[in-house]
Amino acid sequence: MTDTAEWHPSACILCECNCGIVVQLDGRTLSKIRGDRSHPASQGYTCNKALRLDHYQNNRTRLTTPMRRRPDGSYEEIDWDTAISEIAEGFARIRDTVGGDKIFYYGGGGQGNHLGGAYSGAFLKALGARYRSNALAQEKTGEFWVDSQLYGGHTRGEFEHAEVSVFVGKNPWMSQSFPRARTVLQDIAKDPDRAMIVIDPVITDTAKLADFHLRVRPGTDAWCLAALAAVLVQENLCDETFLAEHVTGTEPVREALGAVDVDDFAARCGVDADLLRAAARRIAAASSVSVFEDLGIQQAPNSTLCSYLNKMLWILTGNFGKRGGQHLHSTFAPLFGTGGVGRTPVTGAPIIAGLVPSNVVAQEILTDHPDRFRAMIVESSNPAHSVADSAAVRDALSALELLVVVDVAMTETARLAHYVLPAASQFEKAEATFFNLEFPHNTFHLRHPLLQPAPGTLPEPEIWARLVRALGVVDDAELQPLRRAATEGLDAYTQAFFTAVGANPALGRVLPYVLYETLGPTLPDGLAGAAALWGLAQKAALTYPEAVRRAGHADGNALFTAILASPSGLTFTKHQYADDWDLISHADRRIALTIPELLEDLRALASGPSPLTSAEFPIVLSAGERRAFTANDIFRDPGWRKRDADGALRISVQDAEALGLADGDRARITTSAGSAEASVEVSAAMLPGHAALPNGFGLDFVAADGSAVAPGVAPNALTSADWRDAYAGTPWHKHVPARIDAVVPVRA
Numbered sequence: 001m002t003d004t005a006e007w008h009p010s011a012c013i014l015c016e017c018n019c020g021i022v023v024q025l026d027g028r029t030l031s032k033i034r035g036d037r038s039h040p041a042s043q044g045y046t047c048n049k050a051l052r053l054d055h056y057q058n059n060r061t062r063l064t065t066p067m068r069r070r071p072d073g074s075y076e077e078i079d080w081d082t083a084i085s086e087i088a089e090g091f092a093r094i095r096d097t098v099g100g101d102k103i104f105y106y107g108g109g110g111q112g113n114h115l116g117g118a119y120s121g122a123f124l125k126a127l128g129a130r131y132r133s134n135a136l137a138q139e140k141t142g143e144f145w146v147d148s149q150l151y152g153g154h155t156r157g158e159f160e161h162a163e164v165s166v167f168v169g170k171n172p173w174m175s176q177s178f179p180r181a182r183t184v185l186q187d188i189a190k191d192p193d194r195a196m197i198v199i200d201p202v203i204t205d206t207a208k209l210a211d212f213h214l215r216v217r218p219g220t221d222a223w224c225l226a227a228l229a230a231v232l233v234q235e236n237l238c239d240e241t242f243l244a245e246h247v248t249g250t251e252p253v254r255e256a257l258g259a260v261d262v263d264d265f266a267a268r269c270g271v272d273a274d275l276l277r278a279a280a281r282r283i284a285a286a287s288s289v290s291v292f293e294d295l296g297i298q299q300a301p302n303s304t305l306c307s308y309l310n311k312m313l314w315i316l317t318g319n320f321g322k323r324g325g326q327h328l329h330s331t332f333a334p335l336f337g338t339g340g341v342g343r344t345p346v347t348g349a350p351i352i353a354g355l356v357p358s359n360v361v362a363q364e365i366l367t368d369h370p371d372r373f374r375a376m377i378v379e380s381s382n383p384a385h386s387v388a389d390s391a392a393v394r395d396a397l398s399a400l401e402l403l404v405v406v407d408v409a410m411t412e413t414a415r416l417a418h419y420v421l422p423a424a425s426q427f428e429k430a431e432a433t434f435f436n437l438e439f440p441h442n443t444f445h446l447r448h449p450l451l452q453p454a455p456g457t458l459p460e461p462e463i464w465a466r467l468v469r470a471l472g473v474v475d476d477a478e479l480q481p482l483r484r485a486a487t488e489g490l491d492a493y494t495q496a497f498f499t500a501v502g503a504n505p506a507l508g509r510v511l512p513y514v515l516y517e518t519l520g521p522t523l524p525d526g527l528a529g530a531a532a533l534w535g536l537a538q539k540a541a542l543t544y545p546e547a548v549r550r551a552g553h554a555d556g557n558a559l560f561t562a563i564l565a566s567p568s569g570l571t572f573t574k575h576q577y578a579d580d581w582d583l584i585s586h587a588d589r590r591i592a593l594t595i596p597e598l599l600e601d602l603r604a605l606a607s608g609p610s611p612l613t614s615a616e617f618p619i620v621l622s623a624g625e626r627r628a629f630t631a632n633d634i635f636r637d638p639g640w641r642k643r644d645a646d647g648a649l650r651i652s653v654q655d656a657e658a659l660g661l662a663d664g665d666r667a668r669i670t671t672s673a674g675s676a677e678a679s680v681e682v683s684a685a686m687l688p689g690h691a692a693l694p695n696g697f698g699l700d701f702v703a704a705d706g707s708a709v710a711p712g713v714a715p716n717a718l719t720s721a722d723w724r725d726a727y728a729g730t731p732w733h734k735h736v737p738a739r740i741d742a743v744v745p746v747r748a
C-alpha cells in the first residue's frame, strides 16, 4: 500500500458529493490527489478542496488513544479494554436507573462517513435509547416535513439536463452538493437555450452566472417564491394536463396564490416585479426545470413555508417524471427516519424524520424535568461548535452524567466528554456515505482503506461491536451457525441468516452487530466494516428490483458482491423516468398539493414581513456562509487554507462607509447571544444591511510551536437557540440580527 507510483481510489469527504479521487501515498501522507475518472457520478471532477485532504489525515489534533476525564478536567490515556468496559457499564447503569430513553445520540456521520452511524444503532437499541439527532435537524427537516406530505420522499433536480435550473438560497459554485457542479453551472451559462435563476441577496459566484438574479432582501424569500408561483397561476402558465392527471388538492393552492398581489409581494422582497414575472414565465416556458433549495432559505425565517412554495414552481409546471426535471430517487440507506411527527420529552418540540431539532438539545438537558436527557453519545459531529448558542450547548453537555465522544480529533465537544474514543480516519477504514441522491442513475461507493488504522485508533464498526459485546446482550453461540455459513459463501449465508433471525427475532434488533461479527471476518481487503451493507443491498434489491437489475445486479447478493469489487463506486439503480411515479409513497401515486397550515401562512404573508432587526441590532448577519476554504468542522488545521485565513466578515460598501471600516480593519459583531471580533472585507456583493461570516471557523488548534490558535469567528457564538422555524425547529443561522462596530486600535 506504500507504493508511491500507484493511484488508490477513494473519495473526498468534504461535502455530500463525495467525489471519487485517486491518491498517491508517500508513507502515511496523501501526497498526490486527483479526480477519479472511474467514479460513476463525479467522473474525474473535484473542486479545489479535495487536493488538501492530507490536512485531515495528518494533523496535530488527531486522537491516538482512548481518554478519560479526571475530576479536575484534565484527561488521562486509558487502554481500549478499560474504555469499553467502563463506557458500557456507565450506559447500562443509566438504562437501569433512569431508563435507556434518557440516553441521547447525536451525529452518526459527517459529509463522508455513514458506516459508524449504521453500527451504533445496535448498541443504542440494546440500551433502549430512543432519541437521536444530527445536523440534518438544523437544515433539512422542514423540507422533509413538506416532502413527506407532498409525495413522501426526497427529491433532487437533474441539473445536467435541465433547461432551467433554479437555485434558492443555494450557492453551488462554492457549496457544490450535486455532481460536477461547476462544470454543470458553466455549461448552463454558456448555452443560450438554457437558463439559470438564482434567488439570493448576495451576488454569489453562482449568481454571477445567472440569467435571472432575484436579489431578495434577506429573509423575504417567502414573498418572492409566493409571487413567482402566483404568476404561474394568475397568467395561466400551469401545466393543466399534469395537474389533472397527477396532482390532488390543487384548488386551495390555486385560490391562495390567486389572491397574491404580485407587485406588492415583489416590493416586499425587494425584487423588481418585471424581473420576477420574467423569471416565472421562463420557468413556465421551459421543457424541463430543476430546483435546488438550501441553507439560504432553510436557515432563515419562514423556512418550511419557503420549502413548500419552492416546490410549487416545479409541481405547478409539471416538471416531474421527465428528463431534466425534479425526481424522487432510490436510497441505498435512508438518511431520514420514518414515522409521523413525535415530540421531544421536555420541550415538546417536533421530532421530524426521527430527529430532535438541534436547537432544543440544550433545553432537553438543562432542566429538572424527570425526562431530561442524562447521557449522550456524540459520533462524528461537533455540536459544541456547530449547534446554535454554543455557550448553552456547552453548559448542557457539561451537565450530563455521561458523555462519550467518538471522533478522529480532539474537538470542542470532545473536550467536554467523560470519555473520548479515537476513530480511525476515513482513509484508514472501509467507509461510505448514504448521500446517494441521484436519478435516474444512482450511485454507491464503498471506499477501501488506503492505510492501516493509525496506532491506537479503531474503525467505528469495531468500536460498536466491542460495546455491544460488553453489554452481553447476544449469546455468542447463536452466532456460530452464521459464522460457519459465511465461510461457505453468500447463498449459504443468506439461508442461515433468515433461519437465525426467524428463530430469534432479538438478533434483528442488533442486526449490524450480527452482520459484522459473522459476515465481517470473511470480507477481503480490510472491508469487514462493509458487512452491514449486505443487509442494505438485500433491501435495495427488494425495493427496486427492476432498477437494480437494470444496473446489472441480479439480486441482493450480486449487488453486495459488486459493491465489494468496485473500489471506485458503482451504479446501483438505473431507473426510467416513468418510475418517478412509483416512488411516490401515496397509494394513488399522486402529489398531494394542499398543506393546510402552510396555506394559512401563505395567506398571512399579505401583512408582512416584519423585520427582526432593531435599532440595537440593525444588520442581518448570515452566520456560516460556504466559501472556497470552508469545510464544516472537518479540517481543524487552519494551514489548509490558501486564502481568507481569518474568515473575513463581509459587509456592504454602504455599511463600511457608514461604520468607517475598510478592508482588513477589525470589527466587533454583537448579537443577543454574544460578541466576537473579525477582520472586515468590504464587498460589492453584499446588500446594505447584510453581512456574512463563513462557517467552520473558530476551531481550536495547537500550532507547531505549541501555541493555541482558533482563527476566525465560531459562528454559533453569535446565534440563539430560540430563533427557529415554527414547524421544524430549524435555526435561522442566515438571519441573525447583529450590530457591527469598528474596533478602534489601541495606540500605545
Ligand SMILES: Nc1nc2c(c(=O)[nH]1)N[C@H]1C(S)=C(S)[C@@H](COP(=O)(O)OP(=O)(O)OC[C@H]3O[C@@H](n4cnc5c(=O)[nH]c(N)nc54)[C@H](O)[C@@H]3O)O[C@H]1N2
Pocket: 014, 015, 016, 139, 168, 169, 170, 171, 172, 174, 175, 176, 177, 199, 200, 201, 202, 204, 216, 217, 218, 219, 220, 221, 294, 295, 296, 297, 300, 622, 624, 625, 626, 627, 628, 629, 630, 631, 632, 695, 696, 734, 735
Ligand atoms: N465550501 C464548502 N462547501 C460546502 C460546505 C462547506 O462547509 N464548505 N458544507 C456543505 C454543507 S453541510 C451544506 S448543508 C451545503 C450548504 O450549501 P449552501 O446552502 O449553498 O451554503 P451557504 O453558503 O451556507 O448558503 C447559501 C446561500 O444562502 C444565501 N442567503 C443568505 N441569506 C439568504 C436569504 O435570506 N435568502 C436567500 N434566498 N438566500 C440567502 C447566502 O448568500 C448563500 O449564498 O454546503 C455543503 N458544501
Ligand SMILES: Nc1nc2c(c(=O)[nH]1)N[C@H]1C(S)=C(S)[C@@H](COP(=O)(O)OP(=O)(O)OC[C@H]3O[C@@H](n4cnc5c(=O)[nH]c(N)nc54)[C@H](O)[C@@H]3O)O[C@H]1N2
Pocket: 110, 111, 113, 116, 134, 135, 136, 138, 139, 295, 379, 380, 381, 382, 383, 386, 387, 388, 406, 407, 408, 409, 411, 423, 424, 425, 426, 460, 623, 624, 625, 631, 632, 633, 634, 695, 715, 716, 719, 733
Ligand atoms: N451558525 C451555523 N451553524 C451551522 C451551519 C451554518 O451554516 N451556520 N451549518 C450547519 C450544517 S448545514 C451542518 S451539516 C453542520 C455540520 O456540523 P457537524 O454535525 O458538527 O459536522 P461536521 O462539522 O461535519 O463535523 C464532523 C466531525 O466529524 C469528525 N470526523 C471526521 N472524520 C471522522 C471519522 O471518520 N469518524 C469519526 N467518528 N469522526 C470523524 C470531525 O473531526 C468533526 O469533529 O453544521 C451546522 N451548523
Ligand code: SF4
Pocket: 012, 013, 014, 015, 016, 017, 018, 019, 045, 046, 047, 048, 049, 050, 176, 177
Ligand atoms: S468538497 Fe465536495 S465537490 Fe469538492 S471535491 Fe470534495 S466532494 Fe467533490
Ligand SMILES: [Mo]
Pocket: 135, 139
Ligand atoms: Mo449541512
